[in-house]
Amino acid sequence: MATSLAEENYLKIIYRLCEGTKEDISTNSIAELTNNKAASVTDMLQKLAEKGWVTYQKYQGVRLTKIGESIALSIIRKHRLWEVFLVEKLGYNWDEVHEIAEQLEHIESETLINKLDSFLDFPKIDPHGDPIPNKEGEIPELGYLHLSEVKLNETCTLMGVAKDSAVFLQLLTKLNLSLGARLEVVEINTFDRSVSLKIAEEKPIFISHEVAKNILVKI
């Protein structure tokens, strides 16, 4: 069944909210991310339920069905592959590609995305370290930790980010934090959980808990 642009955006956002929780998703949380009003969301949820892409109980929240999830994953696959293309082939920076990929992810052609995948040499992660689902919608499990969970004096490698916003990515770039960087946690302040880091053997830099939470690392 064909999916409209609006439907695809809802499914994508519901998927994002479902990740990391077993709870059903609230109307308001969807409204916030789609920048729509709650009433509009209710409307759309009823349509999506009708089409069999979500299970929805009035007042009780929403979940993706198997089919809904596979549609969401195919959009995420397209989004992330296009991001790789934009960075690897066209020379964009990692903070510049999100908005363009938001458009490209809706291009509809099975062959196109598979040819693109092959052209890019079947990448496993996008420029932000996020895993790229394969044709079957399977996501490689990467087992990353949030930098905020790393213990004092431990060393880890920066593998990805949990947030794609341009301002956040530009901050990381300014701090010289890029994929692959070796990080040593040299201080954790109990007061605000802010963190001091050594990158390679440079002098320490200082980041807030908020930033540390959005950095993904491997020990």
Add this chain to the structure above:
Amino acid sequence: MATSLAEENYLKIIYRLCEGTKEDISTNSIAELTNNKAASVTDMLQKLAEKGWVTYQKYQGVRLTKIGESIALSIIRKHRLWEVFLVEKLGYNWDEVHEIAEQLEHIESETLINKLDSFLDFPKIDPHGDPIPNKEGEIPELGYLHLSEVKLNETCTLMGVAKDSAVFLQLLTKLNLSLGARLEVVEINTFDRSVSLKIAEEKPIFISHEVAKNILVKI
């Protein structure tokens, strides 16, 4: 001013109809190419005139303004550059790319299309031999003739096609007619204006006037 998808498709089609005629364009001819009814076209023409992209006089037809033309040319530029990408980089055949490019041509990003242009090494023509407008909307004048205009016993080179439909392109492929082929007109039948051609030194092939009209050549 922002352009909707529907508006872009109208402007593109009006541009195509304006080419090759000094006359104003009729509502019906637009309706035919957009696959809409005449009444819907009238509606849209009034909106486009309102925005200053066409000049429109009730019952008297329509023309693009300078601004309308530059919007149309930027869409055509995007369409043709994406076609080059699909064929050169992803390995599509020339008869497979039209529909996908119809989607990609609406992606909105000035930087994207210029980076793509550079990635493709600033191609001058698309896979069908059509010229690619530059950033300023200028189209290189190629001065091609229709094969149907070539005189008996003259030899020419196949430079492009005047029609992108998959069935037409597949026919050419089957006849071994591809860009760059050397063609000699060995017979023109006065009855139906059908043409016999020698490709290189092979034995002659036979094509209808309809086909000859849609093949572009250089003497």
Add this chain to the structure above:
DNA sequence: ATTAATTTTTAGTCTAGACTAAAAATTAAT
């Protein structure tokens, strides 16, 4: 120069996907 045929426009309708305001249900607070 009328009349007939054709083309184009107007008037009114429909659908997707948004909205606001008010009603209904759920959850939190006493």
Add this chain to the structure above:
DNA sequence: ATTAATTTTTAGTCTAGACTAAAAATTAAT
């Protein structure tokens, strides 16, 4: 256990862009 606060849904509206049927204008035919 009620009441208050919050969340969600319903009812009704709006806009873009399509449609049909009928009216108006233009063009073609006698």
